[in-house]
Amino acid sequence: GENVEQHPSTLSVQEGDSAVIKCTYSDSASNYFPWYKQELGKRPQLIIDIRSNVGEKKDQRIAVTLNKTAKHFSLHITETQPEDSAVYFCAAPFYSGTYKYIFGTGTRLKVLA
């Protein structure tokens, strides 16, 4: 079935530490994996994505890794700052005539000053 699992549901880290959020997906045909950040009451914003032809992508303090064999991908945030506090969602596409995204259940990240 179409499923995306995300862990952990909540994560608290000290400012300056790293945070890692993991997702697994069910459809081996999925080939693009975005990560979204959602602040309270706001829309989700795309922060980084990765296509299946690469294993890692980095953008400043944010990186995403992909293991296609194991069907999981992870978000890594280094040198966390208070403004990183938000809910983070992973997503994977499923194709049935057009692409639709199934989202993970979200991770609430709290960065403690």
Next chain:
Amino acid sequence: DGGITQSPKYLFRKEGQNVTLSCEQNLNHDAMYWYRQDPGQGLRLIYYSQIVNDFQKGDIAEGYSVSREKKESFPLTVTSAQKNPTAFYLCASSPREIPYGYTFGSGTRLTVV
């Protein structure tokens, strides 16, 4: 609003009433989507459409209806058959051919009074 506009931002509905949420995009995207988000939870797919005059049910379509008469517009009607409509509703769009990340609207918060 980044090319995709949702209105109104807040909406109050009396029990037994139908209400319609507006979603308009000027990104020339073929595909449009409606998601529902409950407090502390992830995004669940209600309906999606890849072309004009065609749409598909998502995971929680019961109690909702949509239309796609124009490429730019994808309104969602929450009918009286939806027993628990209080939620945050997000509209999104994307190109159709290969998976890209969504562009989200700013959302409509619907409350039953």
